[in-house]
Amino acid sequence: MTELLVGTRKGLFVLTGEPGEPFEVSARAFAGEPVEYALRDPRSGRMLASVTSAFYGPKLWHSDDPAGDWEQAAGMTLPEGGEAALERIWTIALGESDGVLYAGGDPGVLFESRDGGANWELNRGLWEHPTRPGWQPGGGGLCLHSIATWPGEPDRLAVAISAAGVWLTDDSGATWRQGNDGLIPRYVPEDTPPEEAGLCVHRLHRAPARPDRLFMQFHGGVYRSDDAGETWQDIAAGLPSDFGFPLALDPADPDSAFLIPLAADTDRVTPGGQVRVYETRDAGRSWTPRGSGLPQQHAYLTVLREAFDWRGGGDGLELYFGATSGDVFGTADAGESWSTVATRLPPVLSVAAG
Amino acid sequence: MALVRLRGQLKRLAGDRAEHALAGATVGDLLRQLERDHPATDGWILDERGEIRRHINVFVNGELRGREFAVGDDDRVDILPAISGG
Numbered sequence: 187m188t189e190l191l192v193g194t195r196k197g198l199f200v201l202t203g204e205p206g207e208p209f210e211v212s213a214r215a216f217a218g219e220p221v222e223y224a225l226r227d228p229r230s231g232r233m234l235a236s237v238t239s240a241f242y243g244p245k246l247w248h249s250d251d252p253a254g255d256w257e258q259a260a261g262m263t264l265p266e267g268g269e270a271a272l273e274r275i276w277t278i279a280l281g282e283s284d285g286v287l288y289a290g291g292d293p294g295v296l297f298e299s300r301d302g303g304a305n306w307e308l309n310r311g312l313w314e315h316p317t318r319p320g321w322q323p324g325g326g327g328l329c330l331h332s333i334a335t336w337p338g339e340p341d342r343l344a345v346a347i348s349a350a351g352v353w354l355t356d357d358s359g360a361t362w363r364q365g366n367d368g369l370i371p372r373y374v375p376e377d378t379p380p381e382e383a384g385l386c387v388h389r390l391h392r393a394p395a396r397p398d399r400l401f402m403q404f405h406g407g408v409y410r411s412d413d414a415g416e417t418w419q420d421i422a423a424g425l426p427s428d429f430g431f432p433l434a435l436d437p438a439d440p441d442s443a444f445l446i447p448l449a450a451d452t453d454r455v456t457p458g459g460q461v462r463v464y465e466t467r468d469a470g471r472s473w474t475p476r477g478s479g480l481p482q483q484h485a486y487l488t489v490l491r492e493a494f495d496w497r498g499g500g501d502g503l504e505l506y507f508g509a510t511s512g513d514v515f516g517t518a519d520a521g522e523s524w525s526t527v528a529t530r531l532p533p534v535l536s537v538a539a540g
Numbered sequence: 541m542a543l544v545r546l547r548g549q550l551k552r553l554a555g556d557r558a559e560h561a562l563a564g565a566t567v568g569d570l571l572r573q574l575e576r577d578h579p580a581t582d583g584w585i586l587d588e589r590g591e592i593r594r595h596i597n598v599f600v601n602g603e604l605r606g607r608e609f610a611v612g613d614d615d616r617v618d619i620l621p622a623i624s625g626g
Contacts, residue, residue, distance in 0.1 A: 267588070270588070271588045
């Protein structure tokens, strides 16, 4: 049985089912509220959900039963009396140490919990970084949307911020350095100074089986790093478009990555009305379209950065993605064949598989 | 003291009471006092900067007012979600 936590513009939907078959909606929570992201921590069984009320601002909630009561997490705020307010909590990630979780949000902030998500603390190293006054927001705000932990090394993290690029730490977030060499922002003139360019990373993941390898979907560009995010090389050749948001990996295969390209930054829909997942099995040297079972005619979908996730690995890798059309698709054979998991949901913001 | 009236989620967070007699010289003072009396409301009306959230409306005796507006003992303060959304 697979469980999908689907964050939508109108609440959290818990979908359950057998891989390769349609899923059932087994619970709905936060009716009417935008749920940016939700996950279940497999270590504790606890669910966590980021909800952005249009009225009352962003809040993080946790519960052991999605259909039951949810409790508001404490500490998910910026310093009182400052010039900034927390706008949105974009993502939640499991840490390497027991009970540790991370959350990323707008304006470019990272929070850490050491008690399984009940209490949180702002990462001061990133918040007080001297370059922060020069950080520029992307179209979705100054969002810290990707948090890549390092298996077995809890002190090492990579995070990505739109549009403040990649940030690396080796000391649990006490100090941070940039990891952007090789990224080319084509949306500014080529002679724009790097500190003024604004690096619009759309999604970042680390290959668990080879942790010094990271894959990135950029705002115009797809990149790979083999040195833990210090330098990047473009691997977009062979894709129909190098613009897109979501990215998924096969944790069993460090040479694999999956993308869902969109036509262009001015036309953020699946190219040619065909929904296709592009797969590489050679670290980005070549890409293969996978569309069997996906809509192939007049299907102009938008898939957001957090709406693509995976479960398992190898030949039985499950992949799931949701679109702003309210459709959710999945595969149980590593992308060979796809099917509709759910349809007619509200616009999908995120998918987490467990 | 001014009478602060809450509805819906805010009412539930404030001890499930709709009406609160609170002391303060301004709307902002009243809202801070509400947070002190009912910590569960912290961050729901005022953000970290102390600003009233963009889609929360505060009416004093039926008139839309801001954080700095002076209030008196007999004033009625209604805190309501704005008519917005999608």
